[in-house]
Amino acid sequence: MGIYLCKRCGKEFNQKSHFEKHCKKKNPCQDINKVIDNLVKSEVDEQIKILVPQFGELSKTLTRELDKNTKKSKGIFFTPYNIIKKSCDIVFEYCAKNNIKINDILEPSCGSCEYIKHLDNITDDVIIDGIEYDDTIYENIKSLKFRNNVNLMKMDYLKYEVERMYDLIIGNPPYFVVKQADVKEEYKQFYDGRPNMFVLFIIHSLSKLKEGGLISFILPKSFCNCLYYNKIRSHINENFTIVDVYDFSRESYLETAQDTIMLLIHNKPGENNDYIYNNNGNILFNTPENIKHIKRLYDNSTNLKNLNLSVKVGNTVWNQCKDILSDDSKFTRLIYSGDIKNNKLELTEYKNDKKKNYIMKKGETEPVLVVNRGYGVGSYNLNYGIIDLDHEYLIENHLIIIKSKDNLTKEELISKFNMITKSFNDKRTEEFIKLYCCNSALNTTELQNVLPIYL
Numbered sequence: 001m002g003i004y005l006c007k008r009c010g011k012e013f014n015q016k017s018h019f020e021k022h023c024k025k026k027n028p029c030q031d032i033n034k035v036i037d038n039l040v041k042s043e044v045d046e047q048i049k050i051l052v053p054q055f056g057e058l059s060k061t062l063t064r065e066l067d068k069n070t071k072k073s074k075g076i077f078f079t080p081y082n083i084i085k086k087s088c089d090i091v092f093e094y095c096a097k098n099n100i101k102i103n104d105i106l107e108p109s110c111g112s113c114e115y116i117k118h119l120d121n122i123t124d125d126v127i128i129d130g131i132e133y134d135d136t137i138y139e140n141i142k143s144l145k146f147r148n149n150v151n152l153m154k155m156d157y158l159k160y161e162v163e164r165m166y167d168l169i170i171g172n173p174p175y176f177v178v179k180q181a182d183v184k185e186e187y188k189q190f191y192d193g194r195p196n197m198f199v200l201f202i203i204h205s206l207s208k209l210k211e212g213g214l215i216s217f218i219l220p221k222s223f224c225n226c227l228y229y230n231k232i233r234s235h236i237n238e239n240f241t242i243v244d245v246y247d248f249s250r251e252s253y254l255e256t257a258q259d260t261i262m263l264l265i266h267n268k269p270g271e272n273n274d275y276i277y278n279n280n281g282n283i284l285f286n287t288p289e290n291i292k293h294i295k296r297l298y299d300n301s302t303n304l305k306n307l308n309l310s311v312k313v314g315n316t317v318w319n320q321c322k323d324i325l326s327d328d329s330k331f332t333r334l335i336y337s338g339d340i341k342n343n344k345l346e347l348t349e350y351k352n353d354k355k356k357n358y359i360m361k362k363g364e365t366e367p368v369l370v371v372n373r374g375y376g377v378g379s380y381n382l383n384y385g386i387i388d389l390d391h392e393y394l395i396e397n398h399l400i401i402i403k404s405k406d407n408l409t410k411e412e413l414i415s416k417f418n419m420i421t422k423s424f425n426d427k428r429t430e431e432f433i434k435l436y437c438c439n440s441a442l443n444t445t446e447l448q449n450v451l452p453i454y455l
Contacts, residue, residue: 006023079114079172083172087218088170088216090243090262091170091216094266100167102123102126102214103167104166104167105127105128106166106169107119107128107131108131108169108171108204109131109132109133109171110131110132112140116146120150125148126148127150127151128148129151129164142154158204166208167214168213168214169208170215171216171217173219174197175196176196176197177194177197179194183195183200190235191228191232192228192230194228199229202217202219206235214243214266216262216263216264218248218261219260219262222440223261223263224261226440227446230282233283240269241268242263242264242270242276242285244264245262245263245264245285245287245288246262248260277298282450293435294432297435300454301454303453304402304451304453305449307420308406309404309448310403310404311401311447312400312444313373313399314395314399314400316361318359318396319354324361325356325358325360326359327357329358331358331360332359332391332394333357333358333359333389335370335393336348337383337396340370340384343383343384343425344385361394364392364394365392367388368395368402369384369402369417370395371399371424374442380433380440384421386414402447423452423455428452432451436450
């Protein structure tokens with residue numbers, strides 16, 4: 001048995017010199033007490049998932065009663081208990097550490113009141129306002145009884161204009177795309193493109209927060225990086241303190257596979273470096289661990305813009321050109337996303353007999369690099385290929401085209417594209433896409449300006 005014991009990790013040493021060397025290591029040993037605490041906490045969390053129903057009976061009933069189109073169009077998906085509990089735990093632990101008193105709470109999309117029920121159980125002498133827009137849901141919750149002073153209202157939250165301000169605004173806002181015409185003009189400065197309802201909820205909630213108040217929202221992971229939401233992320237970074245970004249990707253909802261995070265912000269300016277990465281004005285949000293990883297992945301990298309390469313979507317829509325498509329190889333080759341397999345160009349025969357491989361239209365001959373666009377929600381895999389043909393071709397609009405702006409010879413161009421594909425195949429690129437893309441694909445702007453290129 002050793003005579004020297006490290007109280008931090010529990011390791012024993014027979015020689016004093018070995019013990020002292022161990023204690024002076026640049027990277028200290030693991031604290032065994034913290035390891036044990038984390039293991040116990042992890043086991044407790046797993047048992048809670050097993051023993052505690054993740055969805056109340058009302059949530060299950062409403063999920064069955066509401067038709068699929070209604071749920072999709074209004075972004076109605078009920079939040080599991082473990083997400084509600086964890087997000088509330090984070091909020092109230094922060095309040096306890098910082099001596100923040102919560103008196104007035106708002107749940108702006110209260111649904112089946114799962115959040116409100118939990119808040120009602122863990123708080124005393126607070127006022128909780130809940131807003132619900134859907135008629136069916138409201139009829140099912142309006143008579144619920146609570147310990148605290150709970151006020152349930154049926155209305156459109158974005159039209160909730162009372163002077164009342166809140167210490168805590170918390171919940172899981174709906175996710176669905178909104179028409180520009182339906183958005184207030186003053187909100188449009190905070191996003192680009194077509195707005196999603198959850199972004200409008202964030203914007204509206206910022207104006208209803210007391211000084212020193214908190215917002216805790218469950219959001220799609222795409223909020224962390226999507227360029228459309230960069231303006232609101234920048235506004236939050238400049239004017240608020242990011243308390244936490246918590247990854248809920250492993251959790252599941254009723255009838256949706258959306259990956260989510262919890263964003264907790266404090267209405268006071270603060271230092272947010274642990275939670276953000278500024279990539280030439282594009283503000284990324286993520287967990288501290290992932291931000292550190294992203295920063296490492298950007299080390300010693302460049303991007304396609306700096307390499308003087310242009311990026312655009314293919315401009316041929318095959319199903320709008322059916323009358324000039326052909327099976328005859330004497331015409332221009334039309335390259336589809338399905339023709340790029342294992343990062344090489346192949347001639348593919350499609351089951352749809354109207355989808356033909358050639359088009360009676362003038363094409364191009366210069367070599368280009370193409371990348372798949374990706375679709376919908378799900379993991380994005382970078383699929384690419386160099387197009388170098390002896391005859392004319394056109395690129396279908398489900399592929400992204402990378403071209404050089406420099407006047408290069410064919411050999412120089414192919415060499416440059418080979419360097420890019422080598423970077424695409426780099427393990428660091430795979431790691432970056434997994435961290436950055438979350439559950440969406442890279443668009444042309446991100447491919448040109450955001451994706452790191454390793455030369």
